[in-house]
Amino acid sequence: MNTSTRRQFVRSSALATFAAPAILKAATADKINLAFIGPGGMGSNHVKSMCQRKDVIFSWVCDADAKRAAAAAKTIQELTGQTPKIASDMRQVFDDKAVQAVLMATPDHWHAPGAILAANSGKHVYVEKPCSHNLREGRLMIEAAAKNKVCMQVGTQSRSTASISQIIEKLRSGIIGDVLVAKAWNSQLRKNHGHQPATEPPAELHYELWLGPVPKVPFKRTYHPAHWRWFHHFGAGDFGNDGVHDIDIARWGLGVEQHPDRIIGQGSKLFFDDDQEWPDTLYCGFEYDIAGKTKQLIYEQRDWSPYVQEGHENGCAWYGTEGMVIGGKQKGSWQIYGRNNKLIEDIKPTSGPDLAAHHANFFDAIRTGAKLNADITINHLSTALCHLGNIAARTRQALVFDPAKEQFIGNADTSKLLKREYREHWATPVG
């Protein structure tokens, strides 16, 4: 097959896979009409990175915090000369037929409700990690993307980072033999948030919109901005926050594309005396049965460490029958050891995870049907590990899981924790 025929073949077969009106419409457009939802801390990184592209119409910025929405609109104005409309209620964005894609960087409790509404409005979705607040929501997101035939990319940008995919290729090539065990760690010094009383939300924050469909709780200064992630209502602790990046890379290298069969977990607050609800110290283990073989994945977290572990604040190790690999995504450096710890390869630091490449992959998928590097089906398997490990630690149980049914076996009470409670609200996910 010559190059141009091959290109045509790849293009037509990709389009055949995604023969959806929304995708075909975008494939013919020069520019992608994009709305930002939640352009706060990480969201403002997305804004700055996206503003380097020449193929974006910045149509909306939507934030429940009016100051943050205005700041994002100003950045876009300064960097591109475009003037996006400003909203506080994301339904305005979903109602705009011109919008083709949304980039959601809200707190985790809004990921599934917002992404499902966006997909149901025919928008392609880039949603931050962890994809969901609880396991059931991840499944509903997969269903919404499939039903509406839209792309749903999750914000684990390591999946689009060359230095990381290269190490995964080396693992696949058998450089350390059969990889039976992988470990991800999160070892860093976080902050004490103290004990905060409930208070009035700041004037710029529409707290009702910020809360969304989760049960109503009075505002605390520790919730907004950014520190909502340490509370059960809004986040999944540091496992779902930083840990999800590393467990995702570890699972990728281990080569498992299914849920685990058995889960153990132990987690407590050993260090911080403050309002945070998730453990500062956590150990989880996951065991997979794959075609008659067993593989294990381990997660370690100590949020009070003024030192790093094995050279990396956040890192991964893979243990094979012939050697091991140790390294971390942030520096992009990896050491490959063979038998008797013989150093086979020392991959020097390159650069950190590549956000722009992850955006490019999202746009390629919208335009051509290219495969998403962190499709919702991929990230659901990694985010589920955070939810399952957290449940094992919270309930202090060794759990047996049915990967097909996404339920704990013989444990209906604990299976209830795979979902959350919502209040009656326009964004409550159905299913």
Ligand SMILES: NC(=O)c1ccc[n+]([C@@H]2O[C@H](COP(=O)([O-])OP(=O)(O)OC[C@H]3O[C@@H](n4cnc5c(N)ncnc54)[C@H](O)[C@@H]3O)[C@@H](O)[C@H]2O)c1
């Ligand atoms: N991929 C990465 O490397 C990376 C890094 C940091 C954070 N994140 C993720 O990004 C997300 C945001 O984290 P953050 O630290 O920026 O939090 P943040 O609190 O700083 O920002 C969240 C923004 O969402 C807004 N928001 C909340 N509810 C909204 C609603 N209903 N409609 C519109 N806007 C709403 C908030 O007002 C805020 O501006 C999280 O999911 C986090 O896990 C990803």
